[in-house]
Amino acid sequence: MNVSKVIEIQDYSWKYINTRVPAIRGINLSIEEGSFVGVIGPNGAGKTTLAYSIDGLIPGQYNGVKKGTVKVFGKEVEEYAKGELQQLVGVVFSDPEAQFTAMTVEDELVFGMENIGLSLTEIKERLEWVTELTDLSHLLMKPPYEISGGQKQRVALAAVLSMRPKILVLDEPTSMLDPVSRERIFGVLAKLKEEENNTIIAIEHSLENLVPLADQMVLLSEGELILHDETQPFFQQSRLLLEKGVFPPGAMLFFHELREKGLYQGRYPLTVAEGVQLLRGLKG
């Protein structure tokens, strides 16, 4: 039974028309409903291409050569009618300005909902829910170009959330944020995971906030899927991760370095709090 697999990618390769080598190749990846998947890898590894492939931007909006299949809710992305897949899969881009069109933050949020023909009451309800969730109420009347980079990223997230997509794909959603705002965004994601049973795929360089939330992790490098596992066993392969230029968070890296020196055996901490516990165990 495959009912719970919301995304199934098989032998998938994509080569953009103007490049010599495929951006991603030979990808096999299944994602179950309600799981939180972190996707990491160096720049140029194919992370954004993978994100675009899941919401149908690829092959829809790009020229290139596709091999293999990408299925979302059991149906190949090409089989969806125009706009239908984008209601199921919401993508938050790393450059939020790319998605803004309106004159105020409120219009920006309402625009998408009007566009899919929601009733006024429904729009009002969702607007309240999403502005509270992303802490935007004080910015609703501002033009999107007048707010800071971090606030823009929150508006971009809110605009996508207001569409209530089942699958949420976030491409470096916190790259411009300070540590507090970053934590706040990940707090929102944690809430969505717990309360809404959304499937969340997050591409991130900053692992400190991602690691405690992710059920599974995927490592891409040079277009290939190198590693896919549950978060704990995934990071047991930290030597491989470091080889590929991915650095685990500080607390984890400390225990990894100890293990490399033969001074530690056992699991790696996913948070500072876990690290502290393990540290006490070491000395005890």
Place this chain on the structure above:
Amino acid sequence: MSEQESYIQVTDLDFEYPDGTQALKDINLEIYKGEMIALIGQNGSGKTTLSKCLNGLYKPTRGNILVEGLNSKKSSIVQMVKRVGYVFQNPDHQLFNNNCWDEIAYGPRNIELSEDEVKERVEEAISVVGLPERYHSEHPFFLSKGLRQRVAIASILALRPQVIIVDEPTTGQDTKQSLEIMDFLQDLNETHGHTIIIITHDMPIVGKYARRVIAMAQARIMADGTTREVFTQADVLQKTFLAPPQITQLAQAGQELGFDAGTLTVEEMVEQYVQLAN
């Protein structure tokens, strides 16, 4: 010691935007030659505004900024940018010429140097940032972000400023690229004697590279000291809504086991563990 030579003095600086927003309040600051400083704080805390005051783009609403003895209020932009260079967060906001060579030559030409002098400055800057020759006549937009950033830095270097402020050099870069950029800035600091100020949210990078940290919140400086000092002042840091790097947090939680609260890198922490275990 070159770090003893004061280069910039900021006294009682306030800055208000025309719409009345108070972006800087009561800033007092001294910056010495050869320092490697991280300017940290939440989005909107005043970091970028302070930088633009330091290089004369903005003039103080109240108070004074002296750079090598020149008062920024009474000095031309040309006088200021020769002393303090500012590299934009997004190199694309700064690069606009058709090829890298002209991009780097733009500043020197703008301050009306002779073409011979311009050529010398450009070649010097190119050699410092290590831009391979095949890119010299390339359009900047065909370069990777890392290389575009080097071109952006070269275009500032060509003005030979003592101080270089780099706004979020590692945003959007993966860890390996971030370390490459920071190693390069460290080399500018150590080998070429430039004072480097980085604006960043990346605390592990601050812990690894900065010798001094200036932490801002709500238009004010909340903490200013060595990186170790600032990262161990938990109460002050909380006011700036920042936390030290994860490894420092781990060491601080492990103080009772003998770890140093001022630990800044994983390597330091491992070293301490090895010593404690023996």
